Amino acid sequence: MADKIKGPDDTLSTFRLSGLQDEASRLDRHLLSCIAEECAEIIQRITKAQRFGIEEVQPGHDLNNRARLNQEINDLIGVLDMFGFVPDDKQLKDKQLRVMEYIEHAKSVGAW
Numbered sequence: 001m002a003d004k005i006k007g008p009d010d011t012l013s014t015f016r017l018s019g020l021q022d023e024a025s026r027l028d029r030h031l032l033s034c035i036a037e038e039c040a041e042i043i044q045r046i047t048k049a050q051r052f053g054i055e056e057v058q059p060g061h062d063l064n065n066r067a068r069l070n071q072e073i074n075d076l077i078g079v080l081d082m083f084g085f086v087p088d089d090k091q092l093k094d095k096q097l098r099v100m101e102y103i104e105h106a107k108s109v110g111a112w
């Protein structure tokens with residue numbers, strides 16, 4: 001199986017286009033686990049940043065929480081790319097608008 005994997009871009013298409021549905025299904029399940037793990041690592045980095053500050057450097061580490069969160073987000077994006085995720089500009093903009101609306105709501109209720 002490993003010899004079929006040439007790189008992240010080829011992995012899923014090789015399995016899916018060759019009709020190796022079991023292989024594709026296994027790869028999908030594996031990548032879904034990777035996505036979940038990276039999401040959990042992002043959550044951990046976020047909670048560390050909330051507890052200790054975004055610029056804090058944890059003893060024994062070289063990078064601050066911002067850089068470590070950035071690393072985890074890149075890990076997630078890398079796995080999402082393998083899974084076939086394609087960003088949708090409209091959905092991204094819509095989400096940003098909703099976040100801005102919730103910031104205004106937070107301000108209006110004194111939670112800002």
Ligand SMILES: [Mg+2]
Pocket residue numbers: 038041071072075076
């Ligand atoms: Mg990671």
